[in-house]
Amino acid sequence: MIIPTLQDMLTARKRIAPHVHRTPVLTSSYLNGLTGAELFFKCENFQKAGAFKVRGACNAVFGLPDDMLEKGVATHSSGNHALSLSYAAGRRGIPCHVVMPRTAPQAKKDAVQGYGGIITECEPSTSSREETFAMVEAETGAEFVHPYNDPRVIAGQGTCSAELIEQVEGLDAVIAPIGGGGMISGTCLTLSNLAPDIKIYAAEPEQADDAYRSFKAGHIIADDAPVTVADGLKVPLKDLTWHFVSNHVTDILTASEQEIIDAMKLIWKRMKIVMEPSSAVPLATILKNKEAFAGKRVGVIITGGNVDLDALPWMEK
Amino acid sequence: MIIPTLQDMLTARKRIAPHVHRTPVLTSSYLNGLTGAELFFKCENFQKAGAFKVRGACNAVFGLPDDMLEKGVATHSSGNHALSLSYAAGRRGIPCHVVMPRTAPQAKKDAVQGYGGIITECEPSTSSREETFAMVEAETGAEFVHPYNDPRVIAGQGTCSAELIEQVEGLDAVIAPIGGGGMISGTCLTLSNLAPDIKIYAAEPEQADDAYRSFKAGHIIADDAPVTVADGLKVPLKDLTWHFVSNHVTDILTASEQEIIDAMKLIWKRMKIVMEPSSAVPLATILKNKEAFAGKRVGVIITGGNVDLDALPWMEK
Numbered sequence: 001m002i003i004p005t006l007q008d009m010l011t012a013r014k015r016i017a018p019h020v021h022r023t024p025v026l027t028s029s030y031l032n033g034l035t036g037a038e039l040f041f042k043c044e045n046f047q048k049a050g051a052f053k054v055r056g057a058c059n060a061v062f063g064l065p066d067d068m069l070e071k072g073v074a075t076h077s078s079g080n081h082a083l084s085l086s087y088a089a090g091r092r093g094i095p096c097h098v099v100m101p102r103t104a105p106q107a108k109k110d111a112v113q114g115y116g117g118i119i120t121e122c123e124p125s126t127s128s129r130e131e132t133f134a135m136v137e138a139e140t141g142a143e144f145v146h147p148y149n150d151p152r153v154i155a156g157q158g159t160c161s162a163e164l165i166e167q168v169e170g171l172d173a174v175i176a177p178i179g180g181g182g183m184i185s186g187t188c189l190t191l192s193n194l195a196p197d198i199k200i201y202a203a204e205p206e207q208a209d210d211a212y213r214s215f216k217a218g219h220i221i222a223d224d225a226p227v228t229v230a231d232g233l234k235v236p237l238k239d240l241t242w243h244f245v246s247n248h249v250t251d252i253l254t255a256s257e258q259e260i261i262d263a264m265k266l267i268w269k270r271m272k273i274v275m276e277p278s279s280a281v282p283l284a285t286i287l288k289n290k291e292a293f294a295g296k297r298v299g300v301i302i303t304g305g306n307v308d309l310d311a312l313p314w315m316e317k
Numbered sequence: 318m319i320i321p322t323l324q325d326m327l328t329a330r331k332r333i334a335p336h337v338h339r340t341p342v343l344t345s346s347y348l349n350g351l352t353g354a355e356l357f358f359k360c361e362n363f364q365k366a367g368a369f370k371v372r373g374a375c376n377a378v379f380g381l382p383d384d385m386l387e388k389g390v391a392t393h394s395s396g397n398h399a400l401s402l403s404y405a406a407g408r409r410g411i412p413c414h415v416v417m418p419r420t421a422p423q424a425k426k427d428a429v430q431g432y433g434g435i436i437t438e439c440e441p442s443t444s445s446r447e448e449t450f451a452m453v454e455a456e457t458g459a460e461f462v463h464p465y466n467d468p469r470v471i472a473g474q475g476t477c478s479a480e481l482i483e484q485v486e487g488l489d490a491v492i493a494p495i496g497g498g499g500m501i502s503g504t505c506l507t508l509s510n511l512a513p514d515i516k517i518y519a520a521e522p523e524q525a526d527d528a529y530r531s532f533k534a535g536h537i538i539a540d541d542a543p544v545t546v547a548d549g550l551k552v553p554l555k556d557l558t559w560h561f562v563s564n565h566v567t568d569i570l571t572a573s574e575q576e577i578i579d580a581m582k583l584i585w586k587r588m589k590i591v592m593e594p595s596s597a598v599p600l601a602t603i604l605k606n607k608e609a610f611a612g613k614r615v616g617v618i619i620t621g622g623n624v625d626l627d628a629l630p631w632m633e634k
Contacts, residue, residue: 024341026363045589046343107586265626269424272362272591272622305589309582315632 008155045305051080059156061088074142081147086117148182149238157186176301178202179233181241188248232278255284325472362622368397376473378405391459398464403434465499466555474503493618495519496550498558505565549595572601
């Protein structure tokens, strides 16, 4: 296990700068009033390819040595990492092979192909994804860029909170959604080095609460195929992300499906931004745990905006 | 007819500064590629009360002399002016009476009441709105703040393009939706004085194209109760807005309902912002008239973001 360092994050920041946005931080006086906290939303939904994952993907792709370029890169992903790796590979002009669950939103499949990614579909379970991927990897010889359990990816994701602490002074806490733990690990990497007084919270759907249960148990607990509207958060922790979560996270908070959908709609309505269900989990948990955040300056990472506009969760029966 | 001056706009800018946002300008490399133009979206959907109309409303309300405060203000509006005047009146602590069509989106009615506005409903036609309003005005004695045919309102709306030309250098054109013509008139007021080389285009739904027909005919043509998804653009020009439109607008372009809905969805999908159908009319007309904008630097005013998330136009049967 290679644990990425602060220097890896700083190198990543320089490497990816030409390929990603420095995303804006938005505030809402309405949501501040509602929560009793001062919330600073880091809007990675405005990021290239629509999500923070482009940071880690660009770091991996643009850090590849020349002799590995011809065979390209490969990954499995429930969506945004697939988009992001395809985007990064397209910018470097190398092939990108992607294993995606057949149930992933059509908008994400279309976008992967729009960036030139080559899709192989699998069943929507961790086991099927891993089996299918092993086959693709063997056939193509492409370099595997894991969506989160990869030091290059975590170093890239860490650039997000490096920007955030430059954009907002005096933060007391940062909260981000947790699935596999890539964003949270990058946040831990950066903040534990550069701003160790800032508390780090992870937010997770109750219906995919493997990270929460792992955190309480003290070891990784993985679920196969959890069901949640927050489709970016279904994957389990792995050794590298568990390292960061177990060492640097203050707490993991959970929210129900309805609470997530309500928080998502509230952000759309009040902040006028399009973001994914996964990105609403932090606000949903803040609204349930107001006492933990009242009076605090809290960075909230809006992780992505790639939502299927024809199947919004509050429109479904 | 009192025509507002550059000095009125400058006074408005100072007066409303504590009450409104300086809204951001966003760009999209995807939409630039699609149109062949360089588009700069002035995001008034992020404005206080969710629309540019708060600029004019705050200018009128905060410019009221003390002896007129007790009876408050009154207006008729298809939505955003109602919200904005209620917001402004609430901040000054005076009453606000609003006549709204009963068919206005529920989200807008709720928001007017949330800001303390007092609603009287009318039928969705110009004639019913004016009759109902005359009654309310007589009963309350409140100061009428017309949604657009008012020099205080036009001077306030002109502050938007004053910001835009500070935020983006070297614009060749600015395009905004046209309903009654308040935003376009404010844009004309500011740009004809401060940046007379910038061409001003107005964008209108084909199904509510009274401004287009007026422009071609050389005199005001008013429709009663046009039907369009762009619910902010159903009202006709009046003498003051006609003055600006007829003197300073380069052209009025129109788009069909489907073109407006497609452009709206495209902006949501690619730019990750929530905005109203009315605000999509400019992009819809740019996509139809690419030759007029190719290679140009074009300011596009996104006028508002108060949409009913439970009744998005592409979800309707």
